[in-house]
Amino acid sequence: MYRRLDSGDDDVLGFEVEGTISQESFEELLEEVRHGIDRSGGVRLLLRVHGWPADETPMLGERLRFAKEHFHQIERYAVVGDSRIVEYLTTLADAFVDMDLRFFESDEEDQAWAWTRDRGTSQEASA
Structure with a gap:
């Protein structure tokens, strides 16, 4: 399941994903991101992830395809979680996509x- 998190900013979208997310819910989440991109021209994302369900792996390809199609419209992407697998996949993806993508431990959500909200230069903030 997923739920939208209140970010307080139109171009900053936050989502929490817990357990298994159905294909239908995943499509709804992507539609919310597309709508944010259409409204603002670009978005900043924060995704709070709890664990990494084994049955999530098949949808990973679709998530990567979405990111590839829209990476130039996603200015920053923070992943907050408690799973070493999520941290590893975030770090790996960061090496292959041209967007600011960063992993934060659960206790670093603030x-x-x-x-995610910072408007400073991307390279300086992630260094």
Whole structure:
């Protein structure tokens, strides 16, 4: 399941994903992101992830395809979680996509929100 998190900013979208997310719910989440992109021209995302369900792996390809199609419209992407698998996949993806993508531990969520909202230069903030 997923739920929208209140970010307080039109171009900053936050979502929490817990357990298995159905294909239908996943499509709804992507539609919310597309709508944010259409409204603002670009978005900043924060995704709070709890664990990594084994049955999520098949949808990983679709998530990567979406990111590839829209990466130039996603200015920053913070992933907050408690799973080493999520941290590893975030770090791996960051090496292959041209967007600011960063992993934060669960207890660093306040820093993740601050980083996501920060309008400073991307390279300096992630260094």
